[in-house]
Amino acid sequence: MSRDSHVFDATAAQYDLWYESPLGQAADDIEKRLMAEAAAPLMAQDTLDLGAGTGQLSLYLAAQGARVTGLDISGKMLARARDKAVQANLACLFLEADAAALPFPDGSFDVVTCLTALEFFPYPADALAEAWRVLRPGGRLVVGTIHRDSAWGEAYRAMAGEGDPIFRHARLFGRDKLASLLGASRPSLSEGLYLGPDARPATLAEALRQDDEARAQGAPPGFVVARWVKPGGRHQVGGDSADWLPSVPVPSGDGPL
């Protein structure tokens, strides 16, 4: 366990306040939708959500019929997730463990997701290698990250520079770096969240309208999803990573991390 492993314990009680603001709701809505789209199908799929935190994505996937195990290194974040599962009457297993050493046999899951958590893993490459190991042939590995080269990336890097207790532990990925994390196996990418962190919409509907406008004006996406498909298996959906069509085409050729 690294010295940074429990960095989220201190923020667990306040973490979900973000989802109460219209901007937080919009970011959550956009991110979860892109993740679910890339992970589909979900019904009766054995799904592992890495860095599950307070269960925001885990519970969303469970509500769509996935059989979800949410894994996190922070017991306090998981305690919130368990409470939310009870309140929502959703069956979801939450497990305290390190994403870099998964306590599952090879080929245990149809889907592995990781939403805005890889940025905080001390050993992201090890975590992805473990995720790949526990996937079944034909399974989908879906990783959603804050886009380094965006207004969100800039804001978080500024916070890190000021010693923010959470973001000083973050390592943000550009598209190329994200796509290279599993070596030769290249993912398909999708993206969203064009609205910037300085926006102050009054409602969720206004936030989503502003997001559309920012996209039309060419703002870079604040959120990028990589989707890898493990070769083989009858669960394979839409062929391999290379021929899956993301909802939004991603331009090639971004800069290094």
Ligand SMILES: C[S@@+](CC[C@H](N)C(=O)[O-])C[C@H]1O[C@@H](n2cnc3c(N)ncnc32)[C@H](O)[C@@H]1O
């Ligand atoms: C920004 S939160 C994201 C939580 C959730 N996925 C969400 O989108 O709300 C990052 C999470 O990664 C977890 N984390 C950090 N290092 C970890 C590790 N080595 N193994 C498992 N989880 C880890 C943190 O405890 C935290 O809950």
